[in-house]
């Protein structure tokens with residue numbers, strides 16, 4: 001498309017013949033005598049070949065731009081985009097659902113308006129119907145393909161969202177405050193803490209033993225004995241326990257883990 005602009009050189013305003021890029025439109029003036037194009041914005045002269053080269057350069061640049069796929073986009077933007085992607089897909093789903101209905105309505109209307117009036121002309125009738133059915137089939141196939149894509153992408157995004165929610169739930173669990181885990185060495189250290197140092201009250205030492213009233217039952221006569229050599233204890237009334245760890249655990253009513261931590265100051 002072009003038109004003559006009145007002037008000294010008989011200008012011809014043209015669309016860039018090599019380009020379909022709207023930006024280039026109406027910036028180029030063709031001068032018949034020079035057989036060249038004048039770029040009104042830059043003041044440069046171009047031959048047709050140079051314009052084509054320029055155009056190829058632009059196309060190459062355009063192709064070099066990143067064009068992320070659906071999955072790459074999700075990856076790039078992460079959970080923040082899931083909601084927006086879902087909304088867009090939902091409206092696309094609606095659009096294709098309507099397009100399916102519309103396409104059938106269009107075919108019905110065409111039958112009424114175009115096919116029915118030419119029923120008396122078999123040759124034209126068959127050709128027109130064939131054309132109509134062909135177009136209809138193509139449109140439906142496209143709609144079905146797009147619907148399938150949208151459904152899959154929706155399913156995919158919903159699944160990602162579920163996983164993200166589960167991950168967040170996991171993160172919401174109480175945060176560990178002390179990460180100093182006890183080790184077997186700690187258990188050994190705790191075991192070796194002398195029982196008499198954690199015993200509330202007085203122990204009466206007799207050689208390699210120490211006696212006291214048992215703190216675990218109401219004891220009148222001393223039935224609690226500590227064997228100092230092995231650092232173990234025993235209650236003759238039958239209170240259960242053997243060493244420092246279960247003594248602390250029992251007397252403070254704490255778990256094995258807490259007793260060990262306390263005994264080795266972790």
Ligand SMILES: [Zn+2]
Nearest residue numbers: 214217235239
């Ligand atoms: Zn006892």
